[in-house]
Amino acid sequence: MKHTWRKKLWKLRDTLTHKLTFEEAAQFNVLRLYAGDIPASTFYENEGFVGLSIxxxxxxxxQHDITRPYPLADNTVSLYQAEDVLEHIPYDRLVDVLNEIYRVLKPGCRFRLSVPDYRCDVYADRCQRGPDGAIVFDPGGGGWYRDGTLGGGAHLWFPTYEQVVALAEKSNFTKWEFYHYYDENGTSVTKPIDYSLGYVDRTPDHDPRVKDPYRALSIVVDFIK
Structure with a gap:
């Protein structure tokens, strides 16, 4: 008989040196995955998220690189979230990343994605640009830019709404819903977000940099299997 995810995780928490494995996580009756180190928030602990950290x-x-396959069966994950992670992965590898998330999600379940929106002034104004005006480096995102090369954990692409739509259309997902973004004309779109399905920190609901005027900071979208 399977343990509930909460009892199982709390039991592991009491063993301070224990390192969680996919085999153990697969035994949870509700498996929620978070790409990256889980933020220090009671929301993620209370909801029983399992982090995936390189x-x-x-x-x-x-410990897992999300560009690699998951040792999980198809249709086993109830919720998957990634906030400010995919911009650190080369754009041309992201369709495969989305397709692997699609594979492990249960039918009807969702992948909540948020990435910085580079049409937002907070990001656009701090970036280094090339001769053609295109963004080449975001120093606020970490890492470095030398001789035309990005490294050290830098943002490897600079997301816009159209780029994320293009990824969605190339992936196995056929249903998605965008909540926050800037459209092609630079107009901020902010639809209500149900944070009980995945807390997103970098939105005007939580980040003072974009509270007044109230405007999008991240591209926030749910992909639904």
Whole structure:
């Protein structure tokens, strides 16, 4: 008989040196995955999210590179979230990333994605640009830019609404809903977000940089299987 996800995770938490594995996580009756190190928020602990980190493993985090396949069966994940992670992955690898998320999601379940929207002034104004005016480096995103090369964990592409739509259309997902973004004319779109399905920090509901005037900061979209 399977344990509930909450009892199982709390049991692992009490063993401070324990490192969670996919085999253990697959036994949860509700499996929620978070790409990256889980933020220090009671929301993620209360909802039983399992982090996927390239750097560490602990009682609620599995060390895993999300550009690689998951050792999970099809249709096993109830919710998947990635906030400010996919911009650190080369754009041409992201369709495969989305398709693997699609594979492990249960039918009717969702992948909540948020990435910085580079039409927002907060990001656009701080960026380094090339001779043609295109963004080549965001120093606020970390990493470095030398001789035309990005590294050290820098943002490797600079998301816009159209780029994310293009990824969606090339992926196995056929249904998605955008909540926050800037359209092709630079107009901010902010539809209500149900944060009980995945808390997003970088929105005007939580980030003071875009509260007044109230405007999008990130591209926030749910992909639904």
């Amino acid at each position: 750097r560490q493993a602990d009682w609620n985090t599995i």
